[in-house]
Amino acid sequence: MINFMWLFLIASGIIYAGLQGNIGTVAVSAISGAEAAVMLAFKLMGVMCLWLGMMKIAEKAGMIHFFAVVLGPLVRALFPGIPNKHPAMGAIIMTLSANMLGLGNAVTPLGIKAMQELQKLNGNRKTASANMCTLLALCTAGFTLIPATIIALRAAAGSVNPGEIIGATLIVSFSATLTVVIADRIFRLFYNLRERR
Numbered sequence: 621m622i623n624f625m626w627l628f629l630i631a632s633g634i635i636y637a638g639l640q641g642n643i644g645t646v647a648v649s650a651i652s653g654a655e656a657a658v659m660l661a662f663k664l665m666g667v668m669c670l671w672l673g674m675m676k677i678a679e680k681a682g683m684i685h686f687f688a689v690v691l692g693p694l695v696r697a698l699f700p701g702i703p704n705k706h707p708a709m710g711a712i713i714m715t716l717s718a719n720m721l722g723l724g725n726a727v728t729p730l731g732i733k734a735m736q737e738l739q740k741l742n743g744n745r746k747t748a749s750a751n752m753c754t755l756l757a758l759c760t761a762g763f764t765l766i767p768a769t770i771i772a773l774r775a776a777a778g779s780v781n782p783g784e785i786i787g788a789t790l791i792v793s794f795s796a797t798l799t800v801v802i803a804d805r806i807f808r809l810f811y812n813l814r815e816r817r
Contacts, residue, residue: 663776708737722768
């Protein structure tokens with residue numbers, strides 16, 4: 621469906637430019653836009669390599685283990701029914717840790733791994749489990765201590781102070797995560813009540 625929407629937007633833009641007599645502008649904009657995208661990707665590569673390297677160093681230094689110890693009780697409370705030693709617990713903690721460090725690119729493969737592990741515990745293969753929904757909601761809200769990806773984008777775009785958004789990001793992401801946790805608890809309560817009937 622999204623492909624049809626993109627096709628509609630592109631086609632309508634080209635048709636409108638043609639009707640206005642600005643078809644040349646479309647070609648120039650397409651080329652300059654592609655050039656800007658490649659330049660931005662090259663600028664982002666260095667910063668993302670730095671942050672992903674820092675994440676790897678943090679993992680080797682035991683920071684991920686520290687996060688696991690700190691987040692363990694919270695994760696067990698948010699994801700009831702998952703056995704302590706199950707690989708899903710480790711995958712969830714890694715996903716949430718990467719999210720907290722603002723490494724959006726690292727969250728995706730970790731989140732997929734966590735979902736695969738949660739699927740192994742899912743009784744109904746065609747429907748997402750409550751734990752899967754909770755993980756998805758937490759990743760979407762994305763509580764972030766250091767918004768590394770956004771800082772990288774701002775630095776690549778030439779921001780004078782790319783890190784000035786840390787405070788605002790912390791407040792907004794905490795509020796979003798708190799809202800998600802409250803909503804998750806409410807929906808789980810209603811789900812459990814319905815299952816008992």
